[in-house]
Amino acid sequence: MRKITLLKFSFILGMSFVVLSACNDLLDTDLQGTELTEEEAIKSKNDVLRVLQSCYDVNANFYNGRVQNLGELLSDNLEMQTESGDYGQVYNHNVSIFNGAIEVIYGEPYITVFRANQILNFVENFDFDATEKARILDEVKFLRAISHWEVVKLWAQPYGFTPTNTHAGIVYKTSVEVEVLPRISVAETYAQIEQDLLDVLNSQALPANSGYYASIDAVNAYLAKLYFQQGDYTQAAQYAAAVINTGTYSLGTSVDRFLPDTIVSPEVIFRTRSYSPTNDLRNGDFTANYGINNSPNPEFRATRELYDAYASDTNDARVRQFLEVLNPGTPEEIIAIRKFNQQVFDVAILHLTDLKLLRAEALALSGTDLATAIQDVNDIRERAYGSSDRNLGASATASAIVEAARYERRIEMLGEGDRIQQLKRRGAIEGEAIEIRGDDWNCPGMIIQFPATSRTSLFELNPQGGC
Amino acid sequence: MGKTIIRSLSFLLALFSIIAAKAQEVRGTVQDPAGLSLPGANVTVKGLNGIGTVTDAAGNFSITGLKPGPAVLVFTFIGFETQEVGVEVPESGTKQISITMAESDNELDEVVVVGYGVQRRREVTGSIVSLSGAELNDMPAPSFEAAIQGKAAGVQITTGGGMAGSASVVRVRGISSIGAGGDPLYIVDGVQLNQDYFAGRSIRNADAGGMNQNPLAFLNPDDIESVEILKDASATAIYGSRGANGVILITTKRGSSKKLRFNFSTTQGISMPTKRPEPLNSQEWLQLYEEAWINDGNVGVPTGLPGGLSWEEAQQNNTNWLDDVLRTGYKQFYDFSAEKSGDKYNFYAGISYDANQSYLIGDQYDRLSGRFNGDYKFSDKFNASVSTGLTRGVYYRIDNGPSGGLGAAMGTALPIYPRYHDEDVFQNDTVLQFREGDYWFLGGSSNNPLGFREQKQWRNTEIRSINNLRLNYTPIKNLTISSSTSLDYSNFVEDLFEPAGLGTYIGPDDVLGTGVSKRWPRTSRNFNTFLTTTYDWDASDHSNWKFLLGAEYQETRSFGRQIAQLNADSSITLTNEVFNTTAPFYEDENLRDLTEFDSIIPESHSKFASLFARVNYSYKGKYLAQAVLRTDGSSRFGPNNRYGFFPSVSAGWILSEENFLNTNRYINYLKLKSSIGYIGNANLSANEFFARYQAAGNYDGQPITYPVNAPNPNLKWETTEVFDIGLEFGLFEDRITGEIAYYRKNTQDVLMTVELPRINGFEEYYDNVGGVLNYGTEIRLSSNNVSTSNFSWRTDFNIAFNRNRITSLGGYSEDAVAGGTNDTRVVAGQSVGTFYMVPVVEIDPDDGLPIYATPEGGTTKTYSQDLRVPVGKGIPDAIGGFNNTFTYKRFTLSTLFVYSIGVDVYDHSGKYQQTSWAAFGNYWNYTDQVFDRWQQPGDVARLPRLTLDRSTLPGLEEDFWNTNLWVQDASYLRLRNVTFTYNFTRQAAEKLGLQNLSVSLIGTNILTFTRFTGLDPEVARDFADITDRNMSVNTTYLTPPQEQTYSVRLNASF
Structure with missing residues (x-):
């Protein structure tokens, strides 16, 4: 009797468990809010393209002034009204691991990278033709490369910081897996960026130019900047020339490149879009910090040193358009930067001015084709001064060209986050004794600290402690 | 042949x-x-x-x-x-x-409610604490669980602050969870409660106003017959993936009187804080400001005061904001019930009203509840039971903690700020900006707690109903088939009205007429049904088997509602706000009529399907064994781990039944019991195991689709291996009874809501990677010290030692999991929620700057987050309570002390209350600890020099100055409850037409002995999320202190 009862009990129990385990559908549930499952969200080729579009969306948020502002705050271009808060830490060259703004800014390019890597998986599931597929893959690599590029420039010491560039770079993410990964070296990081960009060039599936999206010209421009930062001036000049020589872009007459989406600046190669029909603004961090009408004053303003370096030339359109002394002669006197003093504008990321000045300096530093270098500088100066009065002479020396290119670059690209990279390059590659507001170019605080959440058993943060 | x-x-x-x-x-x-x-x-x-x-x-x-x-x-x-x-x-x-x-009278013969049944205490092999309803309504409490404190060994109750609707944190044998809910499973009359501490306006935004919702406050304590707390695997494995943090079974009353009997009880009481804050007055505050001003090298009359005040104006003001936020709260409770038990039926019907006013002006929780429990016997083989309760809870809310109210009065509402404008104020001498008598909001809107509270209207209203129908059929002797069907329904509405002005609350009265009305309706339905079959089999005279086989299904769904507004461009905006209104929804009939919350927003949906079985064996009534197996399938688990199996085995041996003990003069009862099992915690966020997407928004005018989470298909329950061994005893004819138990809970696959390294493209990731170990010893003793016809004295004592240690972080760093905005972290080898901060060695007597310890053993004057180490913990080494009950004739006096030993409190707001610069844009008032500060060379002080410029402290680049200066020992002994009762004689009661009558005087939280210098050593603040709730107990941020109450209670039946 006992055996029978126990046997029955065990049998019923066992069968019940088997039956239950087969009922997976029983446990299906609804999603929260308006969320979709992957099956619902990615049903067609168009859905894949919508994910690709979302990469540009994040990219536009990243470039809305945030990443540019980090560079400017590290440099000698800006002063701050309060010198406190999250940006104040950047300005003071001592970023905490608990800096909320930094955590967001650092995270955004990796959001783009995740989505880009995910698209690599999606593409195989739909019947894109070869052309479509090649273009998508090229856009993915382009977005992945430029995202990492912006991170490595700010969160790692520059190329040339160590002779072999084996110092810590960043994580170059190529999969969608949640991973705990170590930092790779700066050399490896640059190599990966280069490889992705070269792959795109080799594929040639992108359009020659595009404006808001990936293009061959944009890839060439990024490669020029990449090599320039590495001190490979020959290649830098070559890739810059590859864009300049297309003839697609011209400097135009205006020094202002930050224009509403309804106006096309002829020199812009790649930009993000503020879409005016829906008031979709992608220039928020510029406006919030530079706005000349901000109350009580704009948070960011130019350093006196910058102003004094340029203000004496009253013919300089850039000084007239970009700088304004507020409350002159009073204790509240500040030098406001008007360059971003609009409500809505597209953010120019790559432009001809940058490439011309880059090529000029690269050619001069490599001692080749000084004539082209001189012409590049003079093109910029003629637009700025409205005449050839400030042009370099045809016999200008390489060092004079370099000096001129750097002079023009600083004022032309004020606020674009470029200055700090040039100073670091000069310190790391050219061996100059660069000090930035009293701090050495290579002190720990001159790079941004990673968020605390980055630290894992494999990932080491940057040294803490400022400069 | x-x-x-x-x-x-x-x-x-x-x-x-x-x-x-x-x-x-x-x-x-x-x-x-x-x-x-x-x-x-x-x-x-x-x-x-x-x-x-x-x-x-x-x-x-x-x-x-x-x-x-x-x-x-x-x-x-x-x-x-x-x-x-x-x-x-x-x-x-x-x-x-x-x-x-x-x-x-022998508690060994008491019936103990266990999962899906009852057992005699003698036969129980698990670790179960039983409390009667009387033990839960001996004190006025926000809800019943607060009254358990100190009465159950190993059950830690940390009562929420003094707010009327605040929730307690309940931990059974320590805390095993980090990212999954660490609270026990609550079951009322077989109904698994839907307990969401973060209900409110929306998910992840439920700590607004300085508190979390209390999902248990709906239950009337007077309706409770008994509470059983299941602690070990033997007892909880029958609840499988939801039992790891303990199970609390609540049984409500049923009819027990042969004659129709009416019961009435009422409590009238007052409430005040256990300790009144003592912020500085205006003169003291200005003196310290001036000291900081001079320390920074300034001279002359200080400037830079907040609110645009000049030094002279500030000197003229001296506002004690405490007068505007504190009061003596009045509490009133009424309960009326009727009951009857007949041959065929019984019923219990009750209604109660509780108006629970705290000592905070404007803070009150009202509960109107009704209950009907009935049983009907259709035949000897078939009977039915129904249990139903309906509650309407209205919480009149105010801001507190970080949001304002008392928090502001202790912090950022400075004594130099006036309450009102004392004259008309014009902008540019022409435009009237403020009128005389307008609230003065120039120091920040919430920094005038009087004006802020008076202009804002805030109310939470919940309709909650718990219903259960049970059918029992006994086709043959000893075989019973039972079905149970339950619905736990909640309709929760949060209402706000915020008047508009220049800034949210600033402006003259004539613009305060319009504002914004906000309403967040939220509905949840929790459906639960199970079917069990039990069979008792007496295999022989000495051998008894009990079999239980069951299947259960539970489905929980909640959703919010929003207003769908059609925009000019034909797009639709979903919102919970209506602008240009003059009153909250609950006051404006037109607003309600014109506003349709017609868009349903699903918030959560989860399912469980389970099978379970239990076998009990008893041999000669002294050798006991039990085996339990449950399998749970859940929608919360990833596809790779959809089903979990949770077994346990246990055994008991009643040694006192053996020949070698049954004649012992001193030991009359002795039982050794032990269990081991694997139980789970499935209190996970839903839908984290698969990729979720949003198809919303545009870039460059083109629509976008994007992922919103990092899916983890391996997501599953946490598994806790629980070993328990205990010895129950009765000595000297049960004059002394008690239990000693040792347990070890080793939890693996601990869910951590990891702050993901951003390289992965997302902020959070749900991962089963952690390990947590809890082990400890519990001792419970009850002694009938004196027992005579006129006088008796009984002592109940319990103490529980617990050690808690994180054994694994799965490769993540200490900062991967943080307790909300608190500075609690996960550190391998330390307890859950370690205070992880920079240790200050001393304040340099020469210059008043802090000297920090470095991890290498040295010191530095430069602050850095790299110096952080574990400096304290919020989990006590030991907790417990002891209660003495004296009875003299018809008088009874009981005194309950509770205590917590070896625990720290992190005074999160203290770092702003004891420093002098404007932190996050606000200057703060001080606590009296500021008087122990460095003022001149040679001073040996606890706190550094005052400064208005944070940067004078080297390395301090942010206002998060997280040091051990704000961590204190918070061990305490508290006289939790004193009750003095007089039971009228039957004759005296009958003269009043009553059967029974008693009157009690009750005092709670009367005395506290502690070295903690803050307001209250017992802290459960407003938590940001589940992880914060698990990790940040004993962290205070302007948290209101506990209530001290004095009450009169009357019980009568007729």
């Missing part, structure tokens, strides 16, 4: 003797002391194995087959004394007897 004949003859003889014996019969009725029939009582004949019966629904029994002559009948029933009755069995006749069984 011969043997066959003998067997046949024997059979015939036996048959004959039975037929002959059937001529005799003993019949009777069994009832309880109240005269109610006792169905199900066992009736056996002593010395005659196999002859016996059980009483029917009317308590009747009949035994035949007895030989004429003397016989002894043995009556047994759980909860009653076993009774032996001698009868003279008449030849060929019927003997009629009537038995009244006495209720058992």
